[in-house]
Amino acid sequence: MALRTEELMLNMGPQHPSTHGVLRLVVTLDGENIVDVMPDIGYLHSSVEKMMEYRTYLQNIALVDRGMDYLTAMANEEVWVLAVERLGKVDVPERARYIRTLMLELQRLSSHLIWLGTFGIDLGAFTAFLWCMRERERIMDLFEAATGGRLHHVYFRIGGVFDDLPAEWTDRCETFCDDFESRLPEYDELLTGNPIFLARTQGVGVLPREKAIAMGASGPVARASGVAYDVRKAHPYEVYERIQFDIPVRTEGDCFARYLVRLEEMRQSVRIIRQCLEQLPAGEIRSKVAVTLRLPKGEVYARTESPRGDLGIYLVSEGTDKAYRVKIRAPAFTNLYALTEMMRGWKIADVIAILGSIDIVLSDVDR
Amino acid sequence: MATDPKYVPRSQALPFDKALEVIDALPGGGVILTKVEEVLNWGRAASVWPLTFGLACCAIEMMQAYATRFDMDRMGIIPRATPRQADCIIVAGRATLKIAPIVRRLWEQMPEPKYVISMGSCATCGGPFYYDNYSILKGIDQVIPVDVYVPGCPPRPEALIEGFLKLQDKIKKEPFLRRRIQRAAAAGVEES
Numbered sequence: 168m169a170l171r172t173e174e175l176m177l178n179m180g181p182q183h184p185s186t187h188g189v190l191r192l193v194v195t196l197d198g199e200n201i202v203d204v205m206p207d208i209g210y211l212h213s214s215v216e217k218m219m220e221y222r223t224y225l226q227n228i229a230l231v232d233r234g235m236d237y238l239t240a241m242a243n244e245e246v247w248v249l250a251v252e253r254l255g256k257v258d259v260p261e262r263a264r265y266i267r268t269l270m271l272e273l274q275r276l277s278s279h280l281i282w283l284g285t286f287g288i289d290l291g292a293f294t295a296f297l298w299c300m301r302e303r304e305r306i307m308d309l310f311e312a313a314t315g316g317r318l319h320h321v322y323f324r325i326g327g328v329f330d331d332l333p334a335e336w337t338d339r340c341e342t343f344c345d346d347f348e349s350r351l352p353e354y355d356e357l358l359t360g361n362p363i364f365l366a367r368t369q370g371v372g373v374l375p376r377e378k379a380i381a382m383g384a385s386g387p388v389a390r391a392s393g394v395a396y397d398v399r400k401a402h403p404y405e406v407y408e409r410i411q412f413d414i415p416v417r418t419e420g421d422c423f424a425r426y427l428v429r430l431e432e433m434r435q436s437v438r439i440i441r442q443c444l445e446q447l448p449a450g451e452i453r454s455k456v457a458v459t460l461r462l463p464k465g466e467v468y469a470r471t472e473s474p475r476g477d478l479g480i481y482l483v484s485e486g487t488d489k490a491y492r493v494k495i496r497a498p499a500f501t502n503l504y505a506l507t508e509m510m511r512g513w514k515i516a517d518v519i520a521i522l523g524s525i526d527i528v529l530s531d532v533d534r
Numbered sequence: 535m536a537t538d539p540k541y542v543p544r545s546q547a548l549p550f551d552k553a554l555e556v557i558d559a560l561p562g563g564g565v566i567l568t569k570v571e572e573v574l575n576w577g578r579a580a581s582v583w584p585l586t587f588g589l590a591c592c593a594i595e596m597m598q599a600y601a602t603r604f605d606m607d608r609m610g611i612i613p614r615a616t617p618r619q620a621d622c623i624i625v626a627g628r629a630t631l632k633i634a635p636i637v638r639r640l641w642e643q644m645p646e647p648k649y650v651i652s653m654g655s656c657a658t659c660g661g662p663f664y665y666d667n668y669s670i671l672k673g674i675d676q677v678i679p680v681d682v683y684v685p686g687c688p689p690r691p692e693a694l695i696e697g698f699l700k701l702q703d704k705i706k707k708e709p710f711l712r713r714r715i716q717r718a719a720a721a722g723v724e725e726s
Contacts, residue, residue: 181633181636182585182587182617182636182640184586184615188588188589188590188593189589189633189636209630209632210630210632210633210636211589211590211627211628211630211633212630212632212669213628213630213663213667213669213670214663214667214668214669214670217666217667217668218663218665218666218667221665221666222666229662230662233590233591233662233663233687234663237590237591237594238594281594281597284601285597296601297601297602298602300597300598300601300602300603301601301602301603303598304598304602304603307598317595317688317690318591318594318595318688319591319687319688529590530590530591
């Protein structure tokens with residue numbers, strides 16, 4: 168007699184220790200195999216795009232910190248001030264552009280460290296979490312000294328940055344870079360060569376190159392699938408065109424490739440920080456911009472490479488001191504939908520590993 | 535159950551409704567009750583197990599508070615992954631109207647006695663999302679009762695630790711046993 172089987176719908180979340188926030192995944196299972204995955208989002212929808220229409224261009228800097236991707240507050244500030252500066256044709260002094268690049272890369276490091284730590288927890292490696300948080304805490308100290316905030320900085324201004332770097336900050340930053348580089352091999356030893364880690368990530372959750380492009384994946388997720396695309400190289404902003412760095416690309420497209428890409432990106436970030444510190448010019452940090460800035464009538468699209476991928480802002484101005492419409496193109500949102508493609512056909516135990524490997528932040532998905 | 539001959543209603547098995555009267559009438563009875571309570575409360579305060587539940591930015595600072603440098607484990611604060619094992623929920627971050635019923639449900643699933651820490655401005659009152667906003671709940675205390683409010687946007691890990699210390703102070707002062715006896719007595723009255 169044939170055994171009668173049927174598909175099972177399994178709810179994962181919104182409260183789950185490893186959904187990285189409030190995401191609900193409706194997983195359809197056939198035995199242990201995943202037939203289909205449907206992400207249910209909107210649990211953290213904060214209506215930021217609407218709120219931005221009621222605030223002046225300066226006030227919005229504080230809002231994008233919190234309302235968009237909260238792990239990378241500086242990257243959000245960057246894409247916002249970039250859009251406003253492009254439309255208003257505001258000049259940014261050289262020193263401010265270097266400081267911005269420096270801060271963006273520090274932010275990338277701190278974001279990738281959180282990802283590495285939580286990915287480690289998801290796969291049962293608690294030590295990785297403690298080590299990553301140890302390094303991240305030092306970045307937080309650097310941020311706090313320069314900007315006054317740990318997580319939300321409100322540091323970038325239209326036409327520059329809020330304040331100059333404090334005394335001896337560059338020395339502290341260099342010391343941190345030295346220490347961090349000496350500790351990166353430790354992560355390699357802890358995770359890259361770990362047989363349990365390899366078994367759970369290598370060859371799991373493959374996203375082919377064509378699918379990555381078709382689903383609009385960007386950032387490390389796309390680069391791990393062989394798409395050599397980075398906004399910092401393709402459409403350089405700030406001082407990235409003057410700085411030497413490589414874009415790590417892997418062709419495997421599995422969880423392990425995404426891990427390796429991010430690890431290599433951290434090395435490249437340290438390289439960028441070092442170059443910025445070397446080339447940091449003296450001079451002004453902010454050009455004169457009115458507090459109640461009025462932008463000319465028009466529209467603009469600014470894009471940057473946030474730690475999660477291609478982050479863009481489409482801004483429409485009607486000539487007043489507030490934006491008429493703001494649309495945020497969030498990288499985590501598109502990467503989340505590439506997830507369905509990655510998960511189909513894998514086992515239920517791989518859900519956590521695949522979800523952890525794409526590094527979603529629900530604040531960026533829902534906005 | 536009622537037809538089971540071995541079944542004894544709770545109110546008859548232990549005369550809870552009389553218990554407090556007896557204890558208070560005894561010479562030094564109240565003192566003994568208070569001393570037992572003190573010992574129990576000391577133990578409860580030193581092992582507050584919060585639920586791992588993060589909503590937004592504050593959850594990152596909460597994670598940092600559990601991790602290196604701050605290490606809340608040394609105060610007996612160990613995160614639990616399920617509400618059934620937790621006795622404290624940290625509402626870390628902004629709660630939307632969509633997540634609010636789920637927070638309520640998680641709180642309901644936790645066993646008594648349970649505590650709530652509202653971490654950050656958003657959980658306390660809506661914070662920066664108060665005005666011009668259609669999706670954020672203006673304070674989690676509209677859904678669940680809050681014991682400790684931790685201000686900040688986001689609060690530093692030290693601030694969260696301070697919040698926990700305040701919660702421990704509160705737990706230490708609670709008439710835990712007296713309240714429990716009263717509750718059992720009330721339940722017994724309903725039963726009989």
